[in-house]
Amino acid sequence: MFIMLSGNSLRSILDENTAARVAELFRAFSDTSRVRILLALSSEELNVGVLAHLVGITDSAISHHLRSLRQMKLVQARREGKEVYYRVDDDHIIALLQQGVRHVQHG
Numbered sequence: 001m002f003i004m005l006s007g008n009s010l011r012s013i014l015d016e017n018t019a020a021r022v023a024e025l026f027r028a029f030s031d032t033s034r035v036r037i038l039l040a041l042s043s044e045e046l047n048v049g050v051l052a053h054l055v056g057i058t059d060s061a062i063s064h065h066l067r068s069l070r071q072m073k074l075v076q077a078r079r080e081g082k083e084v085y086y087r088v089d090d091d092h093i094i095a096l097l098q099q100g101v102r103h104v105q106h107g
Contacts, residue, residue, distance in 0.1 A: 024072060036055045037051055074088065
């Protein structure tokens with residue numbers, strides 16, 4: 001929820017719950033491995049083994065990061081036989097990541 005103020009005051013203030021959720025979202029982006037995982041998942045579903053190979057960390061570390069990302073509701077899992085495939089759950093996350101990449105590459 002935004003509260004609009006006038007004059008030289010702050011333009012908007014988030015309520016505490018929304019601010020906490022935004023901070024949690026950006027906490028997800030505070031780790032290079034999680035950023036790379038999210039970017040890899042932004043274009044296709046992948047399993048732990050493929051993600052580990054792409055990101056260059058162990059399957060165990062990938063699983064740990066995916067657990068956090070699932071808890072934050074940023075990725076979803078889909079089981080196919082014995083394999084579990086992950087994907088980014090929200091197009092807004094992909095757009096935010098892409099904007100961040102463009103900002104640091106061209107900023």
